[in-house]
Amino acid sequence: MLSRIAESFFWLGRYIERAEGTTRILSEHYQLIVEDQSISEPMACAILLDALSMPHIGVEDGLLLVRSVVGETGLPATITGAVSAARDNARAIRDSLSADTFEALNAAHLFLSRGLTHSSSPGVGLHRVLERLFVVNGVIDWTMSRDEAYYFMMLGRQIERIDMMGRLLAMRHEQLWPNSGPVAVLRAAGALSAFLRTRAPLQGTDVRKFLVLDETFPRSMRVCAGDAELAVRELERRGVGDGGTLLREVGMLRSALEYTTSDDPKEIDRLISESRQAAVRASDQVNRAFFRQHGTLVWSH
Amino acid sequence: MEEPGLSGLEARAAGGVMSVATVSAPFDEMLEGGIPRSTHRALFNTLEELGPQGLAERARQRDSYLDRHGITFTLGERERPLPMDLVPRIITPTEWQSIEAGVIQRLRTLELFLADVYGEGQVLHDHVIPRTLVTSSNHFHRQAWGVKPANNVRIHVSGIDLIRDEHGIFRVLEDNLRNPSGVSYVLENRRTLAHVLPEVFAKHRVRSINEYPERLLEALRASAPEDVIDPTVVVLTPGVHNSAHYEHAFLARHMGVELVEGRDLYCRDGRVWMRTTAGPQVIDVVYRRIDDDYLDPVHLRPDSVLGVPGLINVARAGHVGIANAIGNGVADDKAVYPYVPALMRYYLNEEPILPNVDTYDLSDPDQRDHVIHNIESMVVKPADGSGGYGLVMGPSATEKELVGAIAAIKADPRSWIAQPVVRFSTYPTVVEDGVIKPRHVDLRPFAVNDGTNVYVLPGGLSRVALPEGSLVVNSSQGGGSKDTWVLEDTQTVDRPIPREVPRAAMVDMDIPGRIDAPVTHDDRMLQQERQQQQQGDASC
Numbered sequence: 098m099l100s101r102i103a104e105s106f107f108w109l110g111r112y113i114e115r116a117e118g119t120t121r122i123l124s125e126h127y128q129l130i131v132e133d134q135s136i137s138e139p140m141a142c143a144i145l146l147d148a149l150s151m152p153h154i155g156v157e158d159g160l161l162l163v164r165s166v167v168g169e170t171g172l173p174a175t176i177t178g179a180v181s182a183a184r185d186n187a188r189a190i191r192d193s194l195s196a197d198t199f200e201a202l203n204a205a206h207l208f209l210s211r212g213l214t215h216s217s218s219p220g221v222g223l224h225r226v227l228e229r230l231f232v233v234n235g236v237i238d239w240t241m242s243r244d245e246a247y248y249f250m251m252l253g254r255q256i257e258r259i260d261m262m263g264r265l266l267a268m269r270h271e272q273l274w275p276n277s278g279p280v281a282v283l284r285a286a287g288a289l290s291a292f293l294r295t296r297a298p299l300q301g302t303d304v305r306k307f308l309v310l311d312e313t314f315p316r317s318m319r320v321c322a323g324d325a326e327l328a329v330r331e332l333e334r335r336g337v338g339d340g341g342t343l344l345r346e347v348g349m350l351r352s353a354l355e356y357t358t359s360d361d362p363k364e365i366d367r368l369i370s371e372s373r374q375a376a377v378r379a380s381d382q383v384n385r386a387f388f389r390q391h392g393t394l395v396w397s398h
Numbered sequence: 399m400e401e402p403g404l405s406g407l408e409a410r411a412a413g414g415v416m417s418v419a420t421v422s423a424p425f426d427e428m429l430e431g432g433i434p435r436s437t438h439r440a441l442f443n444t445l446e447e448l449g450p451q452g453l454a455e456r457a458r459q460r461d462s463y464l465d466r467h468g469i470t471f472t473l474g475e476r477e478r479p480l481p482m483d484l485v486p487r488i489i490t491p492t493e494w495q496s497i498e499a500g501v502i503q504r505l506r507t508l509e510l511f512l513a514d515v516y517g518e519g520q521v522l523h524d525h526v527i528p529r530t531l532v533t534s535s536n537h538f539h540r541q542a543w544g545v546k547p548a549n550n551v552r553i554h555v556s557g558i559d560l561i562r563d564e565h566g567i568f569r570v571l572e573d574n575l576r577n578p579s580g581v582s583y584v585l586e587n588r589r590t591l592a593h594v595l596p597e598v599f600a601k602h603r604v605r606s607i608n609e610y611p612e613r614l615l616e617a618l619r620a621s622a623p624e625d626v627i628d629p630t631v632v633v634l635t636p637g638v639h640n641s642a643h644y645e646h647a648f649l650a651r652h653m654g655v656e657l658v659e660g661r662d663l664y665c666r667d668g669r670v671w672m673r674t675t676a677g678p679q680v681i682d683v684v685y686r687r688i689d690d691d692y693l694d695p696v697h698l699r700p701d702s703v704l705g706v707p708g709l710i711n712v713a714r715a716g717h718v719g720i721a722n723a724i725g726n727g728v729a730d731d732k733a734v735y736p737y738v739p740a741l742m743r744y745y746l747n748e749e750p751i752l753p754n755v756d757t758y759d760l761s762d763p764d765q766r767d768h769v770i771h772n773i774e775s776m777v778v779k780p781a782d783g784s785g786g787y788g789l790v791m792g793p794s795a796t797e798k799e800l801v802g803a804i805a806a807i808k809a810d811p812r813s814w815i816a817q818p819v820v821r822f823s824t825y826p827t828v829v830e831d832g833v834i835k836p837r838h839v840d841l842r843p844f845a846v847n848d849g850t851n852v853y854v855l856p857g858g859l860s861r862v863a864l865p866e867g868s869l870v871v872n873s874s875q876g877g878g879s880k881d882t883w884v885l886e887d888t889q890t891v892d893r894p895i896p897r898e899v900p901r902a903a904m905v906d907m908d909i910p911g912r913i914d915a916p917v918t919h920d921d922r923m924l925q926q927e928r929q930q931q932q933q934g935d936a937s938c
Contacts, residue, residue: 104915108915111915112915127596128589128592128593131592131596131599131600132588132589132592132599132604132606133604133606134599134602134603134604134896135603135886135896135897136896136897136898136899137896137897137898138896140896140898140899140901143901144901144904144905147901147905147909148905148909150909150911150912159596173912173914173915174912174914182914182915186915218456218459218593218594218595218596219596220592220593220594220596221459221462221463221593221594224463224466224593260910263907263909264909266907267905267906267907267909268904268905269904269905269906272899272904273899273904276606276608276609277606277608280608290651292654293651293652293653293654294654295654296654299611299612299654366907369907370907370908373908373909373910374910377910377913380913381913
């Protein structure tokens, strides 16, 4: 498979995941700002923007916050930007994608670029964005062969998921909003039902542990690291290898998360931090090993 | 107050009727002489700004939200969304303080009363309440006599209905100590309103209600047999065809416990078991949402297919907690209701914080005569009814209905109670396409007792009688609901002072910057790609 194609699949996975994660986090954060005004609105806005690595100058209230995070084409940290970047990558590999995937992604892109989320009830608009992204992921699952392209996309998705989970947990909703915070974090991670089924009664400290170490929830850092390792192994099995550096990176992360025995919140925080750094290193490694190994796209000039 | 078609009755009831029937205008909670009260000004202004079109648009969004989330109520055969009004109801901190204290006081009394009648019966010996009234109650279950709950709690969850009279005073309308429902709509209403009408929250600090499922689970776990360290709790539902099934599923889901039906459970070796894929598993607490009569066919209705044979024996042996306890209905029997203030004095030596609505004891001949003579200004209710069924509303009833009510009272006074019609308070409500009109509202605060503390959910379910002038708010009679806010701040409601938190202390983890895909197309490439003539494109 062409490096360029592989790279587009990898980034397609990352951007779809980023759009979905950001939408869910924004939606819950906004809901908290509306419902529970125990901390000031500009402060609540700044906390989210910090976590998303976005500038927060002039964002003073919930509506402005939504506007900034929904964002626009060309800013890939925003929802609109991430969807648009995913679509750009999909365009480059349109022939390797199922028509349904491109259409679903395109519909999400059109919905966002027409500013339909800028209604006075952002919750409603954001929910529609989420629904569209669910369709995209569903179509991918149902129509894409489990080949090399698929595993590059999976790898992108898992690396981004670890990153998004880290950003969510960095905000410490349970400290900001002691009453509603823990539930909001779980909702933002799509994990409320999963958590309650196994961990009730709900306690703030358990939430962080669950999102980092749970062995069955698909967005816990541990499962993401396991799935990333699986994707790398599948790629190696197909003869796409980098000599083991990438496998070592994700494998070490997976085992660190799998074999930790500590219940100490500090240790959980350390693991969150470590996982995010490992995700950054892995992304870098993928880049060097598969996409840049023959010099930067020399063939295309 | 004249009602058409009542001439015969009027003549018979001449003298006294008119004075009783004359009622003043209901209390409007938001407006006073057409002007918003100071506590409601911010809300009023926001609604004004939205205007009829804005409200109509939000109403559509609300409908699609409720639809999409399947937030429904089953009425008859049909599943429909519970109507939620867009105008939230505000309760001030001062008002709430007395409601909360009043509810707790009432609960403590009723707990002591239940423990007494299912135990020593001292209250009956002391003639505080007629013995026959208690023993003739359809909900007094001798089968529950001597069953002692683990943490002495029988009323784990209660919903005490309140109304505000013409003077704005909150009064208890009735007690619900068996299976009070509606709390799921309280939680869903809040979320829905925040979703579709966020701006109304902007100028208020509303007390959070999100901890309810946690508090409920804590209380249920606390009612487990004493030797159980990590109790297994289940919610027992009659099944999907029950009107409140949505709520049963909601509570189970939010507590993270199993939602079971009777056929999933059985009793053996003095324990209750549920059938699971991993084999039988012991259950320690049953939060049952099915009626007493159906709960255990061995002791109660033998034809019940919803219950669990032997459940009462297990409870009696102290090996399972049942919430709410069996037999609670004797305390929320409407015929017992008039005696609650006396019970309060008897058990607590306290005066009621929340007064009752005047209620006539129909087994007393004088009171019965008075009620019959003034029937068109009375509400006649079945003593053990619920959901607004069988209710006769004097002022709006037909002559035939009134005659029927009189006959029924005469035939069986114990089965009925009568209260003067209280034109309880109204609250502005969106009636059609953005038009706001006053509609009658009641309030059901939910209280959870874990044996140590009583937690009263701040707010509760406000039910709205949607047809103009109607006083019937029951959801089973087509009533709607309102998101109900208890404000946080006692000083001012206009300008909340939110907490400032040092931001660095919150986002305290190292956040690496974003990594983005490299730009693979520079401008030159883009230009050149666009310059390429694509064969075949132009021709079709």
